[in-house]
Amino acid sequence: GAVVSQHPSRVICKSGTSVKIECRSLDFQATTMFWYRQFPKQSLMLMATSNEGSKATYEQGVEKDKFLINHASLTLSTLTVTSAHPEDSSFYICSASRLVTGGELFFGEGSRLTVL
Amino acid sequence: KQEVTQIPAALSVPEGENLVLNCSFTDSAIYNLQWFRQDPGKGLTSLLLIQSSQREQTSGRLNASLDKSSGRSTLYIAASQPGDSATYLCATNTGNQFYFGTGTSLTVIP
Numbered sequence: 001g002a003v004v005s006q007h008p009s010r011v012i013c014k015s016g017t018s019v020k021i022e023c024r025s026l027d028f029q030a031t032t033m034f035w036y037r038q039f040p041k042q043s044l045m046l047m048a049t050s051n052e053g054s055k056a057t058y059e060q061g062v063e064k065d066k067f068l069i070n071h072a073s074l075t076l077s078t079l080t081v082t083s084a085h086p087e088d089s090s091f092y093i094c095s096a097s098r099l100v101t102g103g104e105l106f107f108g109e110g111s112r113l114t115v116l
Numbered sequence: 117k118q119e120v121t122q123i124p125a126a127l128s129v130p131e132g133e134n135l136v137l138n139c140s141f142t143d144s145a146i147y148n149l150q151w152f153r154q155d156p157g158k159g160l161t162s163l164l165l166i167q168s169s170q171r172e173q174t175s176g177r178l179n180a181s182l183d184k185s186s187g188r189s190t191l192y193i194a195a196s197q198p199g200d201s202a203t204y205l206c207a208t209n210t211g212n213q214f215y216f217g218t219g220t221s222l223t224v225i226p
Contacts, residue, residue, distance in 0.1 A: 105150055
């Protein structure tokens with residue numbers, strides 16, 4: 001299967017700082033990338049959908065100014081958590097799809113963010 | 117909006133047993149359905165993808181079936197092993213919108 005790499009896998013930061021998480025599709029061009037947040041023992045919560053070269057579409061309740069998403073190329077999307085606070089501590093996962101519709105979804109390894 | 121349900125939420129079986137995980141969805145207009153595995157603290161690993169025109173897919177000890185008309189999919193795991201312990205999630209794709217079930221946490225007891 002295709003490979004999606006997510007970095008960093010773990011990050012600890014102080015409250016008020018910004019953290020950037022990268023998601024790369026290593027061996028295919030991802031027309032669409034998705035960002036999820038996952039709380040302990042819960043399923044994935046979709047935060048936003050990003051298409052290369054256009055603005056991300058955020059899910060209801062997700063602050064676009066808080067969670068900045070950039071999809072600058074067909075192989076890279078970034079999520080920046082701005083002015084992070086302890087309540088932003090969570091597991092963030094990206095995924096990428098090869099086709100506009102009907103495509104298989106591949107996931108990154110996830111990033112554990114801890115805000116002190 | 118698509119709703120995806122997985123039953124049971126948790127399952128514990130002795131090693132060597134065959135088992136079935138269930139996934140149901142409300143909107144049958146899907147492009148495909150995908151089964152994933154998630155280990156604690158990790159991302160999701162794709163196990164099987166069934167296109168809407170297919171009835172089943174097999175990979176090793178795994179067999180996934182799809183019945184679009186009834187809104188159901190099953191994941192059959194043969195001869196379970198302790199290494200199969202993980203959370204299994206299904207997801208439907210309805211035009212590049214993916215809807216996930218809440219998962220089934222499987223524990224295979226040695």
